[in-house]
Amino acid sequence: MSDLRLVIFDVDGTLVDSQRDILAAMAAAFASEGLETPPRERVLSGVGLSLPETFLRLAGDRDSDTRARMIATYCTAYADLRRAHGPESSPFYPGARETLDRLAGEPFTLLAVATGKSRRGLDRLIEAHELEGMFHSRQTADDHPSKPNPAMIQAALIETGVAAQRAVMVGDTRFDVDMARAAGVASIGVGWGYQPAAGLMADRIIHDWAGLAPALDDLTETT
Structure with missing residues (x-):
C-alpha cells in the first residue's frame, strides 16, 4: 500500500x-x-x-x-x-492558509478540493489567493453531479492514486460528509462553517485548525 x-x-x-x-x-x-x-x-x-x-x-x-x-x-x-x-471576496478563515502550507510541505500528504463552485470560480479563487500548485486534484460542479454524489471524491482518488482508506474529506456541511461516506472515505467536519457542527455526523469534528492534524493522523493511520 x-x-x-x-x-x-x-x-x-x-x-x-x-x-x-x-x-x-x-x-x-x-x-x-x-x-x-x-x-x-x-x-x-x-x-x-x-x-x-x-x-x-x-x-x-x-x-x-x-x-x-x-x-x-x-x-x-x-x-x-x-x-x-x-x-x-472570499477571505481565508483564520489559520486556514497556514494549515494548507504546512500540509503541502509534508512529503506523503497530497491536497485536493471538491467544491460546488464552477471551474472558473475555483480557478479565480486559487489565483487570487496565490494557491497555484497547492492542490493535486481540483474537482468542481462543472464536471460532476452535485454533492453528495461521490463522483468528485472518486475522481480525486483516481487522479492521485490514493486508496480510499488513506483519504479524508474536510467540510462544513452534511453534503460533504454524505459524499465522503458514499465514496468510502473518512470525514472531518469543521465547527465554523455554514451548517451546525452538531448535525454533520462526521467521523471527527474540529473547532479550530489546530485540531486537524491529530484527526487526520487518527483517520489515516495504517495497521
Whole structure:
C-alpha cells in the first residue's frame, strides 16, 4: 500500500468565508424576478450544492426557465462582487492558509478540493489567493453531479492514486460528509462553517485548525 494520503477540502465555509458575496448575489438573483430572498440561514444551508440544485431548493416553485435566469443573474452578480472585492471576496478563515502550507510541505500528504463552485470560480479563487500548485486534484460542479454524489471524491482518488482508506474529506456541511461516506472515505467536519457542527455526523469534528492534524493522523493511520 502506498504511504501517500489525500486530504480533500471543501472550499466555501471550510477554507474561505464567502458568505457576504454569496448572500448579496443571491439577493440580486431573487430581486431580478421580483421575489423575496430566502432567509440567510436557508441560503447558507445550501452552500456546497451545485447552483441548479441550490435554486431548486430555494425556488423550486418556479419553472425551470425562471430558475435558469436566476442562476445567470447570480453568476453575473457574484463575478462582479469578486472583481470589486478581490481576495477579500472570499477571505481565508483564520489559520486556514497556514494549515494548507504546512500540509503541502509534508512529503506523503497530497491536497485536493471538491467544491460546488464552477471551474472558473475555483480557478479565480486559487489565483487570487496565490494557491497555484497547492492542490493535486481540483474537482468542481462543472464536471460532476452535485454533492453528495461521490463522483468528485472518486475522481480525486483516481487522479492521485490514493486508496480510499488513506483519504479524508474536510467540510462544513452534511453534503460533504454524505459524499465522503458514499465514496468510502473518512470525514472531518469543521465547527465554523455554514451548517451546525452538531448535525454533520462526521467521523471527527474540529473547532479550530489546530485540531486537524491529530484527526487526520487518527483517520489515516495504517495497521
